[in-house]
Amino acid sequence: MSKEIGRRSYKGQVITKNGKFWGYPPGDCSTQDRAWKDNVAEAIIWNTKLDDVTKVFCPTDMSLEGSEIKNITKTILIVEDD
DSSP: OOEEEEEEEEEEEEEEETTEEEEOOTTOOOGGGOEEESOGGGBOOBOSOOOOGGGSOOOTTOOOTTOEEEEEEEEEEEEEOO
16 A cells, blocks of 8 residues: 655646647657647646747647646655555
8 A cells, every 4th residue: 555755736837728738748858749638647837927829839730729828736646655
């Protein structure tokens, strides 16, 4: 059984559109691989204040048009395994 030994939270923003999140595959932060993701865990979390999605890099074959910026809090749980 695992026991929680700590947690860390931070605030940021994500870009969302039609239930998807602007992000990249886990472990790959290349700007070229950005795409709409179904899983919020793959969302890019900006810790700087975004006020306009047009300032964010987007590959030419994709669009951020119609998307919105949402404020979020991400919490990481740290557990000790038995």
